[in-house]
Amino acid sequence: MIKPRTPPGVLELLPREQVAFQRMLDTIRRTFEAYGFLPVETPVFELSEVLLTKTGGETERQVYFVQSTGALEKVAGGDAGALPEMALRFDLTVPLARYVAEHEHDLAFPFRRYQMQRVYRGERAQRGRFREFYQCDIDVIGKDTLSPRFEAEVPAVINAVFEALGIGEFTIQLNHRKLLRGFFAGQGIGDEAQPLVLREIDKLDKRGEDAVRATLEGEGFGLAPEVAERLLAFSRIRSEGHDDALAKLAALGDGTPLFEEGRDELRALLGALKAMGVPESRYAINLSIARGLDYYTGMVYETTLTANPGIGSICSGGRYDDLAGHYTKSKLPGVGISIGLTRLFWQLREAGLVQAAESTVDALVALFDDTGLDDALALSQRLRAAGLNVETQLEARKLGKQFQYADRAGIRHVVVRGEDEVARGVATVKDLRGGEQFEVALDGLADSLLSRRGTIAHAATGEGAVSDGTSRPTSDGAAASSGPDSNGGTP
Amino acid sequence: MIKPRTPPGVLELLPREQVAFQRMLDTIRRTFEAYGFLPVETPVFELSEVLLTKTGGETERQVYFVQSTGALEKVAGGDAGALPEMALRFDLTVPLARYVAEHEHDLAFPFRRYQMQRVYRGERAQRGRFREFYQCDIDVIGKDTLSPRFEAEVPAVINAVFEALGIGEFTIQLNHRKLLRGFFAGQGIGDEAQPLVLREIDKLDKRGEDAVRATLEGEGFGLAPEVAERLLAFSRIRSEGHDDALAKLAALGDGTPLFEEGRDELRALLGALKAMGVPESRYAINLSIARGLDYYTGMVYETTLTANPGIGSICSGGRYDDLAGHYTKSKLPGVGISIGLTRLFWQLREAGLVQAAESTVDALVALFDDTGLDDALALSQRLRAAGLNVETQLEARKLGKQFQYADRAGIRHVVVRGEDEVARGVATVKDLRGGEQFEVALDGLADSLLSRRGTIAHAATGEGAVSDGTSRPTSDGAAASSGPDSNGGTP
Numbered sequence: 001m002i003k004p005r006t007p008p009g010v011l012e013l014l015p016r017e018q019v020a021f022q023r024m025l026d027t028i029r030r031t032f033e034a035y036g037f038l039p040v041e042t043p044v045f046e047l048s049e050v051l052l053t054k055t056g057g058e059t060e061r062q063v064y065f066v067q068s069t070g071a072l073e074k075v076a077g078g079d080a081g082a083l084p085e086m087a088l089r090f091d092l093t094v095p096l097a098r099y100v101a102e103h104e105h106d107l108a109f110p111f112r113r114y115q116m117q118r119v120y121r122g123e124r125a126q127r128g129r130f131r132e133f134y135q136c137d138i139d140v141i142g143k144d145t146l147s148p149r150f151e152a153e154v155p156a157v158i159n160a161v162f163e164a165l166g167i168g169e170f171t172i173q174l175n176h177r178k179l180l181r182g183f184f185a186g187q188g189i190g191d192e193a194q195p196l197v198l199r200e201i202d203k204l205d206k207r208g209e210d211a212v213r214a215t216l217e218g219e220g221f222g223l224a225p226e227v228a229e230r231l232l233a234f235s236r237i238r239s240e241g242h243d244d245a246l247a248k249l250a251a252l253g254d255g256t257p258l259f260e261e262g263r264d265e266l267r268a269l270l271g272a273l274k275a276m277g278v279p280e281s282r283y284a285i286n287l288s289i290a291r292g293l294d295y296y297t298g299m300v301y302e303t304t305l306t307a308n309p310g311i312g313s314i315c316s317g318g319r320y321d322d323l324a325g326h327y328t329k330s331k332l333p334g335v336g337i338s339i340g341l342t343r344l345f346w347q348l349r350e351a352g353l354v355q356a357a358e359s360t361v362d363a364l365v366a367l368f369d370d371t372g373l374d375d376a377l378a379l380s381q382r383l384r385a386a387g388l389n390v391e392t393q394l395e396a397r398k399l400g401k402q403f404q405y406a407d408r409a410g411i412r413h414v415v416v417r418g419e420d421e422v423a424r425g426v427a428t429v430k431d432l433r434g435g436e437q438f439e440v441a442l443d444g445l446a447d448s449l450l451s452r453r454g455t456i457a458h459a460a461t462g463e464g465a466v467s468d469g470t471s472r473p474t475s476d477g478a479a480a481s482s483g484p485d486s487n488g489g490t491p
Numbered sequence: 492m493i494k495p496r497t498p499p500g501v502l503e504l505l506p507r508e509q510v511a512f513q514r515m516l517d518t519i520r521r522t523f524e525a526y527g528f529l530p531v532e533t534p535v536f537e538l539s540e541v542l543l544t545k546t547g548g549e550t551e552r553q554v555y556f557v558q559s560t561g562a563l564e565k566v567a568g569g570d571a572g573a574l575p576e577m578a579l580r581f582d583l584t585v586p587l588a589r590y591v592a593e594h595e596h597d598l599a600f601p602f603r604r605y606q607m608q609r610v611y612r613g614e615r616a617q618r619g620r621f622r623e624f625y626q627c628d629i630d631v632i633g634k635d636t637l638s639p640r641f642e643a644e645v646p647a648v649i650n651a652v653f654e655a656l657g658i659g660e661f662t663i664q665l666n667h668r669k670l671l672r673g674f675f676a677g678q679g680i681g682d683e684a685q686p687l688v689l690r691e692i693d694k695l696d697k698r699g700e701d702a703v704r705a706t707l708e709g710e711g712f713g714l715a716p717e718v719a720e721r722l723l724a725f726s727r728i729r730s731e732g733h734d735d736a737l738a739k740l741a742a743l744g745d746g747t748p749l750f751e752e753g754r755d756e757l758r759a760l761l762g763a764l765k766a767m768g769v770p771e772s773r774y775a776i777n778l779s780i781a782r783g784l785d786y787y788t789g790m791v792y793e794t795t796l797t798a799n800p801g802i803g804s805i806c807s808g809g810r811y812d813d814l815a816g817h818y819t820k821s822k823l824p825g826v827g828i829s830i831g832l833t834r835l836f837w838q839l840r841e842a843g844l845v846q847a848a849e850s851t852v853d854a855l856v857a858l859f860d861d862t863g864l865d866d867a868l869a870l871s872q873r874l875r876a877a878g879l880n881v882e883t884q885l886e887a888r889k890l891g892k893q894f895q896y897a898d899r900a901g902i903r904h905v906v907v908r909g910e911d912e913v914a915r916g917v918a919t920v921k922d923l924r925g926g927e928q929f930e931v932a933l934d935g936l937a938d939s940l941l942s943r944r945g946t947i948a949h950a951a952t953g954e955g956a957v958s959d960g961t962s963r964p965t966s967d968g969a970a971a972s973s974g975p976d977s978n979g980g981t982p
Contacts, residue, residue, distance in 0.1 A: 004592040004818035007538050007577055012590070014597050015529035015604065022530050034875045036852045036882030038506035039513050043623050044535060044579075044609065047498050064557050066579070068613030086498055088535075088557065099503070101495040106505055108900040112882065113506065118535065122559030132534050149864070149885040156872075275865035276872050327495035361527045373640070374766035381647075381767050384525045391527030391603065394640040409599040 009123060009131030011342050016356035016410050021345055023357065024165060025116060028136045028339065031161045032114040035153070037138050040113045042095040044120075045086040050098055052087065053326040062122040064088040088120035092137045092338070093323075100141055101327035109143035110150065118342075128350075130342050139336030141323060146333040148265045151299040151319050152272035154335055158303055158315050159278045161339070167353055169306040170314070172282055175289035176266050177296050177318070182259025183234055183252075187227050195294045197221065201235055202290035235288040242280040245270055249285065265298065297321045301337060311347045315339045359410035360389050363429075363449055366402045366416045367393040375422060379415070379442075386446035388453075407432050413449060500614060500622030502833050507847035507901050512836055514848065515656060516607060519627045519830065522652045523605035526644070528629050531604045533586040535611075536577040541589055543578065544817040553613040555579040579611035583628045583829070584814075591632055592818035600634035601641065607832075619841075621833050630827030632814055637824040639756045642790040642810050643763035645826055649794055649806050650769045652830070658844055660797040661805070663773055666780035667757050668787050668809070673750025674725055674743075678718050686785045688712065692726055693781035726779040733771040736761055740776065753789075760790065788812045792828060802838045806830045850901035851880050854920075854940055857893045857907045858884040866913060870906070870933075877937035879944075898923050904940060 006012050013021055029039075045066050052063065065084035089095050092115045100111060116136045123129045138157060140150045155172045162170045180201075184194045200212050200221075209232055215221065216228040223231070237252075239245035249263055266285070273283055291300045298319030305311055317337030324332050348354040365380045367373060373394070380392040391411065393402050399416065406414050416428040427445050430437045431452070440448045497503050504512055520530075536557050543554065556575035580586050583606045591602060607627040614620045629648060631641045646663045653661045671692075675685045691703050691712075700723055706712065707719040714722075728743075730736035740754055757776070764774055782791045789810030796802055808828030815823050839845040856871045858864060864885070871883040882902065884893050890907065897905050907919040918936050921928045922943070931939045 001820070002541055002544055002817055004541065004589045004815070005538065006534055006589075006593070007536060010534040012533060013531075014594060015531060018530045018532060033851045033880045036855075036880060038851060039509045040504075040506060041509060042503060043497055043501040044611075045498060045623070047496065050493055050495065053493060062559070064559050066555050066557055068553070068555050098495045098497075102497075103505060108896055120535075132536070147886045153883070153885065160875075271865070272868060275868040277869065324495070326493055329492070360524045360529060364527075374762070377763060377766040378768065384651075389524045389527060392644070394644065395638045405599055 007131070008125040009129065011130060011133070011346055014356065016359060017349075019360055020354055020357040021341075024341060024345065024354075025134070025136070027164045028161055028341070029114070029116060031157065031164050032136075032138055034160065035112075035138075035157045037112045037114040040096070040099060040115045041117060042089065042092075042099055042115070044118070045088055046095060046098065048083045048085060048087045050327075051089065051094060052083075053094075063090060064120050064122055089117075090121050091119050092117065092135050093139075093336070096137070096139055096141075096336075097324035097332075098327055100332060101324040101330070104328060104330060109141065110146060111141045112138070113141075114138045116341075128343070128346065130346075133340060133342035136339040136341050137336060139323075139334050141332050141334040144331050144333075146335065148268065148298060148319075149272065151265070151335045152269040153276075154299070154317070154337055155269070155273055155283055155301065156276045156278050158301065158337060159282050162303065162315070167305065167348055168308065170282065170303055171284050171306060172315075173284055173286035173289050173302045173304065173313075174266065174269070175285070175287055175300050176262040177298055177300060178258050178262030179255075179266065180262070180287070180290070182256040182262055184231075185256050186259060187223075187230060189223075189227075193221065197231070198290050201231065201288060204235060204288055237285065237287040239285040242270060242274060245283075245285045262298075269299065291316060291318055295320050299335065308347075308351055308353075311344070311351070314344050356410070358412060358433075361391050361409070361411045362388045362453060363390050363413040363415050364402065364406045364409075364411050365390060365392045366399060366414050367396050368399070368416075368418050369396045372396075372417065372422075375417065379417065379427075379445075383415075383446050383449065386450065388446060388449055403430065403432065413452070415445070415449075498622070499616040500620065502621060502624070502837055505847065507850060508840075510851055511845055511848040512832075515832060515836065515845075516625070516627070518655045519652055519832070520605070520607060522648065522655050523627075523629055525651065526603075526629075526648045528603045528605040531587070531590060531606045532608060533580065533583075533590055533606070535609070536579055537586060537589065539574045539576060539578045541818075542580065542585055543574075544585075554581060555611045555613055580608075581612050582610050583608065583626050584630075584827070587628070587630055587632075587827075588815035588823075589818055591823060592815040592821070595819060595821060600632065601637060602632045603629070604632075605629045609833075619834070619837065621837075624831060624833035627830040627832050628827060630814075630825050632823050632825040635822050635824075637826065639759065639789060639810075640763065642756070642826045643760040644767075645790070645808070645828055646760070646764055646774055646792065647767045647769050649792065649828060650773050653794065653806070658796065658839055659799065661773065661794055662775050662797060663806075664775055664777035664780050664793045664795065665757065665760070666776070666778055666791050667753040668789055668791060669749050669753030670746075670757065671753070671778070671781070673747040673753055675722075676747050677750060678721060680714075680718075684712065688722070689781050692722065692779060695726060695779055728776065728778040730776040733761060733765060736774075736776045756789065782807060782809055786811050790826065799838075799842055799844070802835070802842070805835050847901070849903060849924075852882050852900070852902045853879045853944060854881050854904040854906050855893065855897045855900075855902050856881060856883045857890060857905050858887050859890070859907075859909055860887045863887075863908065863913075866908065870908065870918075870936075874906075874937050874940065877941065879937060879940055894921065894923065904943070906936070906940075 048065065064087060066086040066088060067084040096113065096115065100107065114137065116134065118132050119135050120132055123131050140146065155174065158172050180198065181194050184197055189197055197216070200215055204212055213228050213232060216223045216231065217225055237248055239248045246267065249266060252263065255263070289300055289302050291302070296318040300318035301316060302313040303315040304313060315337055317335070319335040321333045322331065323334050324330070345354065363383065365376050367376050376392050380390045383390045403414055412431060412433050414430045414432065416430065421427055425442050426439050427442055428437060428439050429448065539556065555578060557577040557579060558575040587604065587606065591598065605628065607625065609623050610626050611623055614622055631637065646665065649663050671689065672685050675688055680688055688707070691706055695703055704719050704723060707714045707722065708716055728739055730739045737758065740757060743754065746754070780791055780793050782793070787809035791809035792807060793804040794806040795804060806828055808826070810826040812824045813822065814825050815821070836845060854874065856867050858867050867883050871881045874881045894905055903922060903924045905921045905923065907921065912918055916933050917930050918933055919928060919930050920939065
């Protein structure tokens, strides 16, 4: 006998948690589609040669390799040292680059795609760290050029997604790489040093100002104390509301041409958000946002939950100028964001902000005795034809047992039709959530159940929500969760 | 520069093909939910020890193993011979067994689950054979017992799925293991020989009657010619219509108690299908259906497309008595079916029965010049709020170019608002599919576009459908496709 268990680092859900998770996926997909993004799915594995174009580093050490049994034998036979032929994707950005380069001539540009699939990273097993997790990404890819206006549209999508998810108020934090690098240049920091300084600024959250100041003034960088202070003062700038954002930008004073370009783009972005009706409480300038990667060249975004800042960034991304340089000579600039949904769901569950949903099943059609079977089957089909999700009780049991099963399974309604009801052409409906019981003519049954359906979702997140132990986490657990966004962002 | 390409044996779709594929997934999911099935997703990898409980054989040789870079180094360091810790799932049935055994105490039985995820098999690369493919499964799992009535409900689900998919008329072929084995026993074939005879009967399609007869009469089996002929005559029995199915069953004569049990269950199943209103043209008794696996113990199902029998079974499964004997002492009988959607989609595309869909984007809001940007952004948001999927033209270009882009991207409507239209509070809509152009008051624009939406799906499969080269297959291709259902069924 083998103990049934999942590998460490995965989040496997019980059915009613899966229903809640699926609703989030559906909501995100619907919103991405509303903004004109098209679906793409890629294989879970890529050729190692194609996937691992970057040189060494963290990413490569975390990669999962894949080989068939036949290939294993070959390796055992002596071909050691060779990398396995395939590897699991560790994000959706490298597969996107490969996809766009491969299908370049069949795509219409600017190419707007969304992709919602699982990715794989060989993380150290730790509570809240996942080796398999969903990413929900959008990107717009231009051919040769891509207007900064696409960067302005992205926060409107983020706003729409998290408004629709209804997991609490949030702020989209905005910064601009040109503004940052222009400012650095204005302080006499050269091109090569800028990414390194950026990386230090990105650590402010974790290390605190004093530690970062010490590093910037220390041997490695050797910045003058007044320069380090100006960098830190710059990184402290936050706006509250639309006009304040414009005022804070104006108060920065003059800068290099790159700095001015970044500021102009940020201003245009703020204007576009206003035109799109994004509430001004939902976006803010935050000049400490660095997204510690050399990859980004324009806008960078991070999104935080107002009531749960500890969760860290729940949606991150930015503008980049060269998506697929490893695969094609075409210049493919783009802008994109990523939501690490598995980690977000896990965190929301830990915080009590999501729980197991009601069942997707609207009603259980009960069965008294075997003579009623055909009637129960036919009634179930009639309700399904009207758009309801229905389970039929196929084995006659005591009614109490049937109610008990429906309750345990999270099914709200039980439809009962005994001899008496059949004779009178009616059905009795028991609402296990509200507790009431009512009789309805057979012709009106489907409509009656459909009209009650709308009230289910609400009940599932309200105080009356059922929590029957199905909310148990099933992933492995180790030490505490670490830094924000470790399972979240585009690289 | 690295050549961007996918590994062999995967089906990667262009965006509008992906839209068509996604619609099929959504339709299947909606139908599974209508019949009361709950969603489950499992990790793509399982512990090798857990996944590979069966002894050797075909399955094990086709397994993909997974290891992180760190584990690779360990293997290189000497621990050769040991299997990698994890492997990719090769079907959804073993993960279901593990899931039910692991979460047994948190589930309500009978447990009805659907699962739609990709599975992995190290198949020889061949045209029409996939190493990664979607399976869409349902199963009902009982605790200790499961009434045969659940086997009767399954064909109703199959009927509803393929009716909703609208890929042509189909027949659900029915047989019963008890009937088969009871008949074999009646012919003097012992318990041990029965699975072997079954395996030969299962080869009738591929080998033909003469070859199978020769094998049955040959050394291995040594059946008398009249016994072999009775087996073949039995396997030729097919019904047409409900009454004929009952008549054919009656005409079989008396049999062993097991035979009679199987016949009674088949009769009850036919009665239930009638009660559920499944059209009688959609199901038939076919006593050659064997599903060459020892696993099944009751009903077995295969489904074929009437106009495309060459595609083979598009949905298969059956009743089994012991789902998770490797993981738990609990007896968990069940019944389930599986649709191999990737292979089905590929075959339908090859046969010209599916093609790239219209874009999910309902309308492109055009942009004449930069002064109109805010208006275009605001109008797009207004249309989205009404439930439409909208892309905004963010860079002013010649209108002809914008039409050209929309046409290429499969977007049906372009909304144009020049100065004149703005002044008069109207918009001009160009329908790129029908070709017509009309003016509508801004207040009526969303409703007008929504009302035209319903006609899109139809146009996409009708004669007017666009086929702009996006229908290109992207999988690798080798020799011809082989036997039916190789990528399809539950084991």
